Amino acid sequence: MAPLVSIEGLSVAFNGVPVLRGVDLALGKGEALGLVGESGSGKSVTWLAALGLLPRHAKISGSVRLDGREILGAPASELDQVRGGRVAMIFQDPASALNPVLTIRKQLCEALVLHRDLSGEAVKAEALRLLNLVGIPDATRRLSAYPHEFSGGQVQRIMIAMALAGNPDLLIADEPTTALDATIQAQILELLSTIRREMSMAMVLISHDLGVVAENCDRVAVMYAGRIVEQAPANQLFADPVHPYAQGLIGALPPLDGPRRRLTAIPGTVPDPAHMPDGCAFAPRCALAAEPCRLAVPTLAPIADDRTVACIRAEASRRALLGIAAE
Amino acid sequence: MGRYFAIRIGRAALTIVLVLTFAFVVLRLSGDPALMILGPEAPPEVLAAFRKAWGLDDPIWFQYLDYFGAIAKGELGRSMRDGRPAIQLVLERIPATLALTLPAFVFKVALGIPAGIYAALHRGSGIDRAVMMTAVAGFTVPSFVLALLLVLVFAVQLGWLPSGGQDSWRHAILPIVTLSLGGAAVLARFTRSAMLEVLGQPYIRTASAKGVPWHRVVISHALPNAAIPTVTILGFMVGSLIAGAVVVESVFSWPGVGRLLVVAVANRDLAVVQCILLLVALTMVTSNLIVDFLYGFLDPRLRAKGAHA
Numbered sequence: 001m002a003p004l005v006s007i008e009g010l011s012v013a014f015n016g017v018p019v020l021r022g023v024d025l026a027l028g029k030g031e032a033l034g035l036v037g038e039s040g041s042g043k044s045v046t047w048l049a050a051l052g053l054l055p056r057h058a059k060i061s062g063s064v065r066l067d068g069r070e071i072l073g074a075p076a077s078e079l080d081q082v083r084g085g086r087v088a089m090i091f092q093d094p095a096s097a098l099n100p101v102l103t104i105r106k107q108l109c110e111a112l113v114l115h116r117d118l119s120g121e122a123v124k125a126e127a128l129r130l131l132n133l134v135g136i137p138d139a140t141r142r143l144s145a146y147p148h149e150f151s152g153g154q155v156q157r158i159m160i161a162m163a164l165a166g167n168p169d170l171l172i173a174d175e176p177t178t179a180l181d182a183t184i185q186a187q188i189l190e191l192l193s194t195i196r197r198e199m200s201m202a203m204v205l206i207s208h209d210l211g212v213v214a215e216n217c218d219r220v221a222v223m224y225a226g227r228i229v230e231q232a233p234a235n236q237l238f239a240d241p242v243h244p245y246a247q248g249l250i251g252a253l254p255p256l257d258g259p260r261r262r263l264t265a266i267p268g269t270v271p272d273p274a275h276m277p278d279g280c281a282f283a284p285r286c287a288l289a290a291e292p293c294r295l296a297v298p299t300l301a302p303i304a305d306d307r308t309v310a311c312i313r314a315e316a317s318r319r320a321l322l323g324i325a326a327e
Numbered sequence: 328m329g330r331y332f333a334i335r336i337g338r339a340a341l342t343i344v345l346v347l348t349f350a351f352v353v354l355r356l357s358g359d360p361a362l363m364i365l366g367p368e369a370p371p372e373v374l375a376a377f378r379k380a381w382g383l384d385d386p387i388w389f390q391y392l393d394y395f396g397a398i399a400k401g402e403l404g405r406s407m408r409d410g411r412p413a414i415q416l417v418l419e420r421i422p423a424t425l426a427l428t429l430p431a432f433v434f435k436v437a438l439g440i441p442a443g444i445y446a447a448l449h450r451g452s453g454i455d456r457a458v459m460m461t462a463v464a465g466f467t468v469p470s471f472v473l474a475l476l477l478v479l480v481f482a483v484q485l486g487w488l489p490s491g492g493q494d495s496w497r498h499a500i501l502p503i504v505t506l507s508l509g510g511a512a513v514l515a516r517f518t519r520s521a522m523l524e525v526l527g528q529p530y531i532r533t534a535s536a537k538g539v540p541w542h543r544v545v546i547s548h549a550l551p552n553a554a555i556p557t558v559t560i561l562g563f564m565v566g567s568l569i570a571g572a573v574v575v576e577s578v579f580s581w582p583g584v585g586r587l588l589v590v591a592v593a594n595r596d597l598a599v600v601q602c603i604l605l606l607v608a609l610t611m612v613t614s615n616l617i618v619d620f621l622y623g624f625l626d627p628r629l630r631a632k633g634a635h636a
Contacts, residue, residue, distance in 0.1 A: 053535055057451075076541060084538030091529060091536075099530040100628060101551045110547075111537045146627040162537060 002068065004029045004169060004202055005050070005087075010062035010072075012042075012049045012226075017274045020045055021226040022062070024300055027202055029169065032193075034213030034234065035206045036249065037223035038270050043206045046223075047172045051087060052079045085115040088163035092175040094155035098147035104131075105143040108162055115166030130161040134191060153184035160191065170202040177212065189216055210253055214238050219306070222246045225271055225281035228300055232307040242309045244286045280311070288313060335619050339612040344395075346608035350601050351394055355387065360595035364407055381407060381597075394601075403605070404598030406591075413598035417584060417606060421569065424576070424583030426499060428568045431506035435564060439511035440557070443518025447526060448545065458515060465512025474505045474578040491580035502579045506572060510564060517560045521553040528552070555625050562618035566611035570603065 012020040131139035177185035221231040230243040248266035268285040482490035573585035591599035
């Protein structure tokens with residue numbers, strides 16, 4: 001099946017400092033992909049760049065195709081159709097993501113008018129339907145309220161309603177629950193997966209919370225220092241991570257069952273994007289790093305069906321396997 | 328909402344009382360009006376009679392209460408120089424001042440706000456830098472220097488425009504240009520920084536992510552937010568319509584309120600000075616009240632706070 005979105009070699013630099021260094025990622029129709037990694041690994045930038053939402057001084061190269069059509073560097077009018085219409089995005093801090101001086105009605109109906117052939121009363125009816133769908137009580141009255149009159153969880157629900165307004169094929173949820181209380185978090189995630197199932201919409205869930213991703217995604221991509229280092233079906237990644245960084249992330253999670261064990265932390269910090277080490281960016285923090293790791297950047301290569309890893313140890317073992325098979 | 332305005336109106340009244348007290352104290356500390364008006368050669372009995380006639384030999388607290396009592400009754404006193412009611416002298420001058428400050432206000436807004444918005448939208452471009460350099464020059468050069476510079480070029484060197492007086496519309500050009508340039512520069516800088524602040528907000532990105540075309544993001548999402556700080560500076564400009572041209576009127580010998588103020592202060596013509604100050608305080612305070620009202624209109628968050636306050 002042709003992918004809905006395919007990203008190839010996406011690179012972004014701010015003022016000459018590279019923050020994305022060749023991201024390859026594909027997403028199928030209706031698929032839920034988790035994108036995990038530490039802050040600054042490029043999770044959000046990947047999608048902001050893909051949708052042309054980065055400031056003008058960002059230097060972007062590579063390719064982003066939506067249904068086979070290149071959207072990177074597409075004219076503004078075409079991007080405006082894609083944004084909100086085909087690909088919608090919700091953000092981390094709902095409180096500042098809505099315009100404080102405009103009513104909910106204005107902000108919600110704006111999206112409806114842009115992407116749907118609706119006018120007059122039909123717009124309002126659809127806005128009410130969306131607010132009901134995301135669980136805003138007393139929607140008729142609340143439509144004329146301003147963002148500050150809602151709680152954080154409610155504002156995120158309104159953001160979701162706005163994102164759904166254009167009937168998108170893909171929803172990018174950029175840390176949608178990070179700014180919310182734990183109980184509200186669970187409600188919002190529940191809402192997102194219900195909606196995704198009902199609308200058979202694809203979703204990218206950007207998060208640094210592995211638990212959130214494990215529960216809500218079919219497939220997970222792990223990012224480190226502006227690259228994808230491993231991607232795999234969610235259950236496989238959590239059961240058997242291959243990349244040492246992914247192993248480190250998962251080793252840092254407390255197990256729910258089994259004997260108690262000491263949690264492991266990944267030593268060191270994420271490298272400064274302006275002073276990237278040669279070779280593998282994770283090598284300086286990697287317990288298994290060897291001399292060849294510092295020589296060349298490992299490429300993202302398949303190790304099994306649906307699984308790719310960027311680590312020379314994985315490559316070596318794969319070559320060994322292939323060698324055995326060839327004999 | 329009602330309390331929000333009650334508090335502001337109370338504060339406005341207090342401001343006016345403070346301004347009038349300040350005027351009263353400073354003017355009485357700064358010299359004897361009898362000597363200033365009649366001259367040091369005047370015979371002592373004439374001076375004494377003048378002081379008695381104007382109540383200048385009453386105890387200071389008595390004068391102070393008398394002063395407020397009179398203002399409360401709407402009596403703003405008479406000019407010590409020609410005996411006419413001070414308010415009449417001042418009101419006569421207002422049209423001349425407004426003939427300069429109103430067109431200047433229009434030019435400031437018409438030049439400054441679009442320039443600021445443009446500079447913000449093209450941040451870092453050559454035009455942005457040019458606008459900002461002009462703006463810095465515009466508000467660091469004092470108005471009297473700019474006025475003299477304009478006179479030197481357009482009146483003395485080129486001989487295109489008169490250097491002072493009020494005989495025709497051509498006389499108004501240089502004063503209006505002087506007033507407009509400085510104000511437009513301030514407004515351009517304010518608008519630019521307000522816009523930059525707003526354009527960096529997450530809700531602007533949300534609007535773009537919704538597929539709103541950029542020009543509509545600017546017009547319907549950014550401008551209403553950037554208007555809030557810009558209104559503050561516009562309020563100051565409206566407040567200074569009456570007395571904002573003191574220096575410029577003096578340089579161009581323009582017979583407006585500002586020039587009357589300079590002459591009245593020099594002559595210790597107390598009633599006239601007090602009358603002008605009262606007028607200035609009233610316009611300032613009124614425009615601030617309008618600004619407060621506009622905040623409530625522009626920013627629903629303040630409206631809510633007002634309702635709860």
